[in-house]
Amino acid sequence: MNLSQTPIAIAVATTQTTCPYCGVGCGVSASMKQDGSIGIKGDELHPANQGRLCVKGSALGETVDLDGRLLYPKMRGADGNMRRVAWDEALDTVASTFSAIVAEHGPDAVALYVSGQLLTEDYYIANKLMKGYIGSANIDTNSRLCMSSAVAGHKRAFGEDLVPLAYEDLELADMVVLVGSNAAWCHPILFQRIARIKETKPHAKLVVIDPRRTATCELADLHLPVKAGTDVWLFNGLMSYLAHRGARDNAFIEAHTNGLNEALAVADADCADPATVARICKVDLADLLAFYEAFAGTEKVVTGFSMGVNQSSAGTDKVNSIINCHLITGRIGKPGMGPFSITGQPNAMGGREVGGLANMLAAHMDLDNAVHRDIVQGFWASPRIADQPGYKAVDLFRAIEDGRVKAVWVMATNPMVSLPDADLVRRALEKCELVVSSDIIEKTDTNAFAHVLLPALGWGEKDGTVTNSERRISRQRSFLLAPGEARPDWEIICDVARRMGFDGFHFDGPHAIFDEHARLSAHRNGEPEAAVGGAAKSRRVFSLAGLAGIGKPQYDALQPIQWPVQRLSDGSVVGTARVLEDLRFTHADGRARFVATVPRNPANQTSDEFPLVLNTGRVRDQWHTMTRTGKSATLANHIPESFIDIHPQDALLYGVREGGLARISSRWGAMVARVQHGGGIPRGSVFVPIHWNDQSASDARVGALVNPVVDPVSGEPEFKHTPVAIEEFRVAWHGFILTRHELALDDITHWTRVQGRDFTRFELAGRSNITDHAAWARKLLGVDDPEADWLEYEDLTDGTYRAVHVVDDRIDMCIFMSARPDLPSRSWLAGLFAKQQLEDADRVGLLVGQPIEKGADAGPTVCSCFGVGRNTICDAIRSKGLKEVGEVTACLKAGGNCGSCVPEIKKLLVEIKTVDAAEVA
Template sequence: MTLSTDHLAVRTTCAYCGVGCGVQATPKDDGSFAMAGDKLHPANKGRLCVKGSALGETVGLEGRLLYPQLREADGLRRVSWDEALDKVAGEWRRIIAEHGPDAVALYVSGQLLTEDYYVANKLMKGYVGSANIDTNSRLCMSSAVAGYKRAFGEDLVPVCYDDLELADLVVLVGSNTAWCHPILFQRIMKAREARPEMKLVVVDPRRTATCELADLHLPVNAGTDVWLFNGLLSYLSRIGAVDPRFVEQHTNGFETALDVAYADCADPAVVAKICRIELPVLMEFYELFAATRKTITAYSMGVNQSSAGTDKANAIINCHLIGGRIGRPGMGPFSITGQPNAMGGREVGGLANMLAAHMDLERADHRDVVQTFWESPAMADKGGLKAVDLFKAIEDGKVKSVWVIATNPVVSLPDADQVRRALDRCELVIFSDIMQDTDTTAYVDVLLPALGWGEKDGTVTNSERRISRQRAFLPAPGEALPDWKILSLFAQRMGYSGFDFCGQHGVFDEHARLSGFRNTVSDVPRAFDMSGLGGLNQRQYDELEPTQWPVRRTANGELQVDVRLFEDHVFAHADGKARFIATVPRLPKHAVSEDYPLSLNTGRVRDQWHTMTRTGKSATLADHIAESFVDMHPQDALLSGVREGELARITSEWGAMVARVQHGGGIPRGSVFIPIHWNGQNASDARVGALVNPVVDPVSGEPEFKHTPVRVEQFRVNWHGFILSRDAINLDSIAHWTRIQGREFARYELAGRNSVKDYSGWARGLLGVGDPDADWLEYEDKTAGVYRAVHMVNDRIEQCIFMSPRQDMPSRAWLASLFVKEQLSEIDRVGLLVGMPVEKGADTGPTVCSCFGVGRNTICNAIREKDLKTVPEVTACLKAGGNCGSCVPEIKKILVQTRTEAAEIRL
């Protein structure tokens, strides 16, 4: 009899996107953990995307930073916590004494828990006396924050996830939701199945997986969103789709915003030309929006990551204010955040221009509220340096020391080589993280081991303002500590009182109480108020269920929660009115040119996350897209002299990288797309941040990740190849490589510029096979330049290498399947020498459904053999698409292609 382990499951929260899904982590007999969706969590109701489902593959200690270390002349030296923190505190006291508090800085992350974020913000702004604390959330949602603050008076997301299901129209702007927020996308799809009259519109320059399931796709020219929504505003005004009572009683600035919209965008034909979309498509969108009161406009990085990101956000908000489409079920402007706790960081003032509890740093009365509550000695009185400016100031020597926490700026920031220069010149770089080796740690003087997901305990807040508990289910490894504890110990060494927290529960309690302290501004209370959660005892904190803010206590002590905001149409400006913001359209600063004729767009892929320090450990997540790529239109590729499948060098004014050319079919002429994830630990030259221009939005400081002029050129090599190996391989001599995690092996995609004369000797040297009597199978065709070799140990495959001057080499999926076999059969050995599987069906093809490990060949064969016609039929047959659903658009395309090919063959 097998006993259930459900009682051992720990309810926690996913480590990835801003959806904030609940996760159940259940221990297995082998010491690993099974991950499942938490059916009681309102964000996901039991569903998980493939990244969440694979979290159990990412919690191992391989490569972990486990002990404090100091860099000395001969390398890193392990030290005690006391020595490390004494070193940092001593240096910071010296620097502050000599150069002032603005000579030090923290650069933190949306990966932090709210408790960590709170202590970091309190330390810098209330005790060091500088606002030089910024976050990688600056790179993804600060424009949305600025847009909300300008319109509503406070950083307030007015809607909840249920509104996506209640809406009659959902407009997704600059958001590949199917890949980047798959659980939300599946909620939208389920709602549309139940109500076929519900419509989905996608506004995106690329035809993404999300577009495959949309009713209407507007492939706008990148950077023209303000024209699009100013045009919509003027159209709504012109046809009378206005709520005059709402506009008159609850808003200001309408006439000015409308005048600006009319100035450039009154004529839909002009808007269509600028946005490069067909006029009938534009009008269909405008008419649909006008006719559908219950509309949600959800926007993400495609809006935010722009030098006009704040104006784009306000142009969208204006279109909701004109018709009073806010504060009611199924309607409102909705910023979908990218990181698991980007919202929590906003609550505690984690950005350099914010103050805790949604108070304004530039307001003396707000500073007094916070300083009084903290009883702090040195409150910052001006905004600090935002991310891009911070690293410029480090390079210029104005900031002498930076403490980087839970992020990898040498990969993720724009003009990333400048970040490398800045850290190299900085007097003292401190790094708190979980990984020993990242692109950033090479420039660090003090390394401090922090707890990672699965080990940390605290809270996070998702995109709908829902606070959830992240609970630890793993022990602290080595000497790692929670970030709030590291910062508190440091603060005490600096001589600061107010950091003797009894635990993360004590930090949370202080955060909650501050949110209600003196909570009035001109008789308009701050909407951010979680004071109802203040005073929780340890057990109540441990058992806290997912709860949205604002959350207050009524006179009889019951919790009162507002599911959506502005139902009373009272906003957070002093007069209680929302603001229309006049948004003047403008194109990105840097135009394409003869030298740089293409516009670079960057973003995420389905199964990876940020710089892959977590997802890069998972074999499940590596299968879908293994290498960095540059997606470009075939005609642009022809003009650039590159071919699909080949390597290309992509160059901008700021840097260069190498990626493989692909024609995904969704990229317009004049544009290229490259994912953000690959870094120096898993690829030789694939940091797209090195290319991205450092231009930022003048209001929010968010960088322009969606437009950088680049050129694409051939990256010439003499041969291509790949290795699958159980042991690590040194690839310093290889011109280009990418490392991909497999099951019980690592895979390396290679390309070389050297000429290999002795293939066997060269391959043995690269793989480290020095034994001349080793079981070494090989095949060589010197004329064709083809070489294959397999190293066997006890009839089990240990390593294999395949080389060719061409791209068409054996299936990696088939070879990967051989590594799980304890002993290879003779037919397997024959296949290895032939370079292809002998048995039918052995090659499942590239992974399509990562949740269930279903390959493209398997899907195509099932469609042909069983005459499958719909995605549900494929799911019923193979399970593919039956979990998170993020592969459903790809299955839909495969269905169309396979059935079309079959019909052509019959003809």
């Protein structure tokens, strides 16, 4: 961290807050250390994580510096350059332009695009402004991209967006099924809870259903590597199997559900024969039957699903096919069983509570329900209320490109990287009359197209609530002063609303907004309402009635609590661990719905031109588009650059080599990344991570390739199935630079920027033939002093060149180049940058391209929490005869914190045992 830019602490005392990353919603204890850095550890009293943090959460202290922060409002001038302006000028511009466009073109000509990174209070105000005062439902969120299929599936089945379970149900279950979820990397703390269950309950089973063999599979008793897009066939087959093998709960079905006959008829039509299902899903029949039999024979089953289910053009049907299997067995509303949507973002659930999607109203009310519209408008005393759905995320940016939406305000997200067909987003923003962005980082791919930049508070500075995957509301508390002129998102929105002439936006803090949110959740909740076909109730399970009237002291002291929240007669406030225990659903008749889910293939299939299927997702130590995690040297060590994971036989077929660069392309765009054989990808598929962007790499935005087709119900895009082609990206040389200075790399063909602890690292490749390496390298690095301490080595026969610039006996910069991609260890060189003075052996090692001292190269990072490299782990396994992960942890600490590296350590143990056995043979 650059201590000269460290935010000033409000107090040295420890603050209990919540992690801003995934939907697990871990509690964090943050405190200031004497050197000015931020101390981070898990909150032992928070029920979500009980003191544990994954490496991303543990590294939060490395991400709160002010490098790259947007600190002041800025506006783009006539010359195209951004200039600093006063808040009044920026807010007046936003308010007056929005008002003028609405007056001329109507309310649907403006839009907000928000984020699961917002706090619930921010989300609430944005939704109130757009739907209740501007009068349009054109507010959507990047949560559309990760969990909207789960929302739609819940509403179809239960009548309301309800996650029935709590995390403790994972511990109560005898069988956990994870579908499309690499929880070991994406939800590590939740995954470690599952791992501990298997240790304490040897009979408990874990089944993983995923086309890839991910780190999560290393713990699984059974892995079903289904063909991408065939989940509905699999679960329709399971439903049919349960129905005809005596596993159905007829009493529950009769008393509490509708629609079984229709849903079962569809399932039986195509999926009654397990052999047919196995053939379609491309799984072993014996493994399929083992899963079906285990599900049928185990009462306490939790089925957790995540992006692999939701991010599909059939995502909602996938969700309902899973729920159908729990309904037919009556495994819902009871401890240790049920369908469990594992949320991607820290506040995707909070956004759903306040109606953050374009087809919802606040407090779980429906936009297409006239009574609900009346309830919300009456409570807000707003001049109007949106009465039809707005544009969902993908359609929103199409509408901007078409000119139907003329102004957009983007909050806390980076759609230029995260949306599918991302080049369409570029075209849309280029054409848009007004692009406003509220952000904490100034230079992002999206902000490059903004006309107005508004500096928002970041994690550690802002104050409010978030809701995790188990409906648990937790406080994010501020412990840092606002840097520069940054302000809370809710306050910025309120200022714009008042400038547009709207009342109803006067709040003296986030506690007041939360109170209004809580009161709305209880307002007219449960009173009779007219419905087509007879009387119905407007009862909504979501309710914060017990927190209505909350004051600032109570808000500041609020402890994690699950909704619905009630206040008892003695005045105490209680939450609810699991919903639907009373088996009363929110449909008008109080019954759950089976939904007929007709299996169908993804909308775009492979062809001769695009023969491979692209799957996208996260890696272990990065988050979204890396605007925060990309600042952390700890997190950069695990996977420093984007990659294309491909099966070795496909790599041979298409002429690409492991370690080399390849270009993948689709109908929508192209990108370049390094090829790897991760060992878990099936033939016919490739996997590329989502995180890299134009700020961190020259050409690695995978969103530019992604198929923009969406689920017809939820509007969620098809991130897991894009037909692509792959070809070698030929270059003349490969290289890397480690430097303590900023560099301009405009003339380099391919580059990736990686944050180091004492330096910045650039991975390079070029197509030009360099005749004078020394002159070229000195110019690139800016070393023009002929007397500089410049160490270099060159071998013209194989194109090898390496040079080191030393200042005051300390390494300042180095460059290594070769015609081949197999270059010296970066981890060894990183260790040299930490030294205050180079030794003679170090200088020799730099010239020969490898460390002289044994053990100096720890290898690529495996355990980021404790900085333990692959070579260190392998050496310890061999030298000490380690056989189990626990022994590795006892020896090196690796795997002893968040546990997300445990699957990799297990693989190393197996690999070394296999190699040693082969050598003995």
